[in-house]
Amino acid sequence: MRLAYSSLLLCGLLLGCKQEAPVAELPAYAPSAQALNEGAQRIQADVAYLAADAREGRATGSLGFDQAADYVAIRFKNLGLEPAGDNGTYFQRVPLLEATRQQVGATLKLQQDNFIQEFIFEKEFLPGVNFNAPSHSITAPMVFVGQGVFAPELKHNDFAGVLLRDKIAVVFDGAPEYFPITQRAYYSSRNEKLKQLSERGAIGVLYISNPKKEEKRPWSTDSGNWAVPGMRLLDKTGMPIDSFPQLQASASVSLSATRKILDGAKFPVDVIFDQLKNGKLQAFDLPGVLTMSGATQLSTLASRNVVARLPGSDANLASENLVFSAHLDHLGIGAPVNGDAIYNGALDNALGVGIMLEAARSASLLSTKPKRSMVFVALTGEEKGLLGADYYARNPTVPKKSIVANINMDMPVILTELLDVVTIGIDHSSLQKQVEQAATDIGFLLSPDPSPDEVVFVRSDQFAFVRQGIPAVYLDGGVVAKDPNIIGKDLLENFLKTHYHQPSDDLTQPIHYPTAAKMAALNARIGQLIADDPYQPRWNLGDFLGQKFAGQP
Numbered sequence: 001m002r003l004a005y006s007s008l009l010l011c012g013l014l015l016g017c018k019q020e021a022p023v024a025e026l027p028a029y030a031p032s033a034q035a036l037n038e039g040a041q042r043i044q045a046d047v048a049y050l051a052a053d054a055r056e057g058r059a060t061g062s063l064g065f066d067q068a069a070d071y072v073a074i075r076f077k078n079l080g081l082e083p084a085g086d087n088g089t090y091f092q093r094v095p096l097l098e099a100t101r102q103q104v105g106a107t108l109k110l111q112q113d114n115f116i117q118e119f120i121f122e123k124e125f126l127p128g129v130n131f132n133a134p135s136h137s138i139t140a141p142m143v144f145v146g147q148g149v150f151a152p153e154l155k156h157n158d159f160a161g162v163l164l165r166d167k168i169a170v171v172f173d174g175a176p177e178y179f180p181i182t183q184r185a186y187y188s189s190r191n192e193k194l195k196q197l198s199e200r201g202a203i204g205v206l207y208i209s210n211p212k213k214e215e216k217r218p219w220s221t222d223s224g225n226w227a228v229p230g231m232r233l234l235d236k237t238g239m240p241i242d243s244f245p246q247l248q249a250s251a252s253v254s255l256s257a258t259r260k261i262l263d264g265a266k267f268p269v270d271v272i273f274d275q276l277k278n279g280k281l282q283a284f285d286l287p288g289v290l291t292m293s294g295a296t297q298l299s300t301l302a303s304r305n306v307v308a309r310l311p312g313s314d315a316n317l318a319s320e321n322l323v324f325s326a327h328l329d330h331l332g333i334g335a336p337v338n339g340d341a342i343y344n345g346a347l348d349n350a351l352g353v354g355i356m357l358e359a360a361r362s363a364s365l366l367s368t369k370p371k372r373s374m375v376f377v378a379l380t381g382e383e384k385g386l387l388g389a390d391y392y393a394r395n396p397t398v399p400k401k402s403i404v405a406n407i408n409m410d411m412p413v414i415l416t417e418l419l420d421v422v423t424i425g426i427d428h429s430s431l432q433k434q435v436e437q438a439a440t441d442i443g444f445l446l447s448p449d450p451s452p453d454e455v456v457f458v459r460s461d462q463f464a465f466v467r468q469g470i471p472a473v474y475l476d477g478g479v480v481a482k483d484p485n486i487i488g489k490d491l492l493e494n495f496l497k498t499h500y501h502q503p504s505d506d507l508t509q510p511i512h513y514p515t516a517a518k519m520a521a522l523n524a525r526i527g528q529l530i531a532d533d534p535y536q537p538r539w540n541l542g543d544f545l546g547q548k549f550a551g552q553p
Contacts, residue, residue, distance in 0.1 A: 029441035031521045039358050039517030046075070046354035050328070051346035051507055058345060059332025060231060060381045060388075061096065061301045068328055069306050072378045075357050076308035079364050084309035084375055084397050092305040094380055094391045097240045097298065099129035100229040105295040107137075108251055110261065112288035117260055122223050124257040127294035128205075128250030129230040131243040137293035138204050138249045144170045144265065144272075146281035148193040151175075151183060162283040165201030168249075168290050170208055170261065176279035177453065182428070182544050185455035191242055198246040204292050205250045208258040210273050219254040222501070224335030231384040233391055234300065242385075249292040262286070303329075303380040305388050307397050310364055312531065314371035321398045322530050323375045323470075324359060324523065325389060325461050326352040326409040327382030331501060340503035347495070347505055351516060352409035353378055358520035363527055370531035372404065382410070382461055389461035393468045405431060405471045405530055405537040407523060408462035411500075412477035415491045418515045420445035420478035421522065424457050428545050429471035430538045431530070438525040442518065450479050450489050469550035471537040475523065477515075 031039065049055075049071055056064035073090035077083075085091040106127045108119040119125040130136050146158035148171040156176065175187035186192065197205055209219065232240035253261060262269040266284040275281045306328065312318030330345025344350075360376045375398060381387030396403060412421075421439070423446050426432040439446050449456070457463060462472035479488035499505045530537060539546025546552030 027441055027443040029521070029525050030443045031518065036514045036517045039520060040513035042361070043351070043354035043358050043516050043520065044511075044513045046357055047346055047350045047511065048507060050350035050353060051344040053342050053344065055344070057332040057334075057343040058328060058330045060329045060384055061098065061303045062332055064332070065303065065329055065380065069304050069378065069380075072306045072328060072353065072357070076306065076360070076376065079357075079361050081308035081310055081360060081364065081376065084307040085305070086397070090306055090308055092307050092392065092397055094303045094305060094388055095234040096231045096301050096303060096381065096387065097131055097234055098229045098231050098301050099131050100297040101127055101129050101226060102295040102297060103226075105135065105293060107291060107293040108253070109291040110288055111291070112264065119253065119257050122226055123254070125251050125253045126223060126226050127292065128252065130249070130294065130296040131230070131232050131240040131298070132245040133248075133296070134298055135295045136249045137291070138168070139289055139291040140166060140168045140203055142168045142170050142206070142261075142286040142288070142290050143283065144262070144286050145283045147172045147175055147276075148196060149175050149187045150196050151179070151187055154179060154183060158281065158283055159196070159200060160283060162285065164197065166203055168204035168206055168292065169197050169202045170206045170286060172208060172210060172276055172281075173213065174455070177277070178279045181449075181452045182457070184452070185458045186544070186548070188455045189458045194244045194247060198244045201246070203246070203248050204290075205247055206261070206290065206292070207250070207252040208261060209253065209255040210258070210276055211255065212277070214255040216497070223254075225331075228331065228334055231381060231387060233387050249294065251292055251294075264288075303388070305380055305392055306378040307392075308360070308376045309398070310360065310370070310374040310376070312371050312373040313369035317371040317531075318373050319402055320372045320404050320536070321375050321402045322372055322527055323377060323403055323406045323465070324356055324409075324527065325377045325379055325406060326356040327380070327388065327461055328353055328378040329380050329383055329388070331383055337503050342506075343501065343503050344506040346507055346509050347413055347511065348411040348500065349382070349409070351412055351414065351511060355412065355516055355520045355523065356409050358517060359523035359527065362521060362524035366528065370528055372531035374527055374531060379461055386461050386464045389464035390467075393464040393470070400468070403465075403470050406462050406465035406473075407526060408460060408472060408474045409523065410460040410474065410476070412475070412516065412519060413492050413495050414477045414512050414515045414519070415495065415510050416486050416488065417482040417512050418478040418480060418488060419482055420447045420480040421519060422447050422449060422476040422478055424449050424474040424476060425462060426473050427540075428543050429540055431471055431473045434526055434529040434533070435473060438522055438529055441525050442522045444518070444522055445478070445480055447479055450492065466545055467549055471539055475519070477519075
């Protein structure tokens with residue numbers, strides 16, 4: 001309570017009492033401590049169910065995922081949200097092709113003159129799954145094409161001076177570090193690379209490694225999960241989408257195998273690694289021929305997106321929809337690590353789903369209902385290549401032209417009390433205005449992407465909406481800890497190195513649920529501002545993604 005100046009003076013002069021420091025006022029829309037604690041308990045309960053061992057890691061198409069989907073549907077219903085899936089249900093069916101690589105028949109063999117080098121399955125190479133045929137075998141010359149990037153607007157062409165027709169492309173991941181971050185993210189997409197290789201007539205692709213990649217995530221960390229299936233969406237004719245049948249074979253190799261593949265190249269291998277760091281790679285033919293063989297078990301299945309809707313209150317704007325998304329799937333059961341084979345996905349992304357559910361609750365309880373409608377989608381197949389998001393964005397359960405924006409939540413790493421959130425993608429559209437206003441209203445700092453080289457904007461579900469021309473923003477956990485003795489970025493990097501896509505991303509992680517509840521309040525406030533704005537979100541003039549996908553000038 002504030003005292004008048006005269007009262008303070010009287011207190012100080014006559015009574016000798018101590019003056020108390022004024023209590024800082026909360027930002028306008030900041031939830032109270034009690035509200036945060038109650039929200040934290042709800043989110044924690046959601047995460048406890050979704051990331052429990054009984055869900056077996058929520059692999060797309062699994063029983064554990066279906067249990068999680070049923071749980072989220074019940075939560076939507078109890079919040080009073082309308083079913084917005086197929087045929088008046090909370091579920092949208094997602095048709096999929098599942099492809100599982102087989103060890104039998106898998107071969108990677110390099111022949112240079114009379115010398116033959118055979119690579120070891122799992123230890124040195126893994127064949128890619130083939131979505132177009134149950135078996136494959138090709139023998140062809142190789143062409144090194146850098147990072148496989150063709151960016152004419154940046155005057156960059158990794159294919160200059162070589163021909164790829166009927167050859168195997170040898171390629172690094174990623175895109176040049178000197179690219180602007182948005183272009184770097186876009187051109188790092190494997191689908192974009194495969195499109196370029198197919199158009200140039202390549203019949204195979206070999207993904208090679210480098211020392212920086214090996215240091216960040218060693219080959220052995222993931223190679224043991226070679227039996228985990230890949231998936232693709234099926235189109236209306238039953239054919240796999242983005243399967244690139246021109247490319248008859250693919251494989252990935254370890255760093256040690258990379259050195260063998262590049263032995264005898266135009267430049268010494270360490271020089272090539274330096275060129276990669278400096279963005280000065282050159283394309284050239286490699287000596288010898290490569291044989292790539294493999295077998296794939298193919299089967300069809302279906303999974304489900306879980307979809308609910310909060311109708312808008314305005315007669316004119318209620319027909320427009322703002323979509324909130326968070327992926328519900330994770331990796332399922334895989335190679336054991338320290339005796340644990342369940343990849344629970346507590347932070348990735350049970351926590352994101354819990355935050356979305358809490359944001360939906362907050363939005364549904366607003367005294368003044370949002371003018372536009374809000375759609376909440378728990379997505380399948382993110383870990384398989386943004387498949388559930390891609391299917392929903394292509395085939396939404398509301399009119400496609402009615403979707404004005406997407407707000408996505410994916411793997412918020414919240415391991416201590418945080419003062420900020422990381423915003424990815426806000427600089428592409430007018431959504432930046434609402435995100436900044438909401439952060440001020442709730443009491444959050446905003447931080448830029450701390451690891452732009454990870455190009456996460458093309459690796460999470462919002463990119464599926466972007467590809468359909470819909471402005472989107474991705475909100476992630478922050479890097480500024482309230483405790484000055486804790487370095488938030490170190491917590492994030494340790495999680496990514498030690499627990500990301502590992503069984504240890506489980507309920508033992510020290511998730512700070514009150515911060516998660518505050519993040520849910522931020523999501524709800526962003527949604528409210530977008531829903532009530534008389535103008536639809538717009539791509540920024542001249543934005544690369546707006547031009548690429550929305551026809552923006």
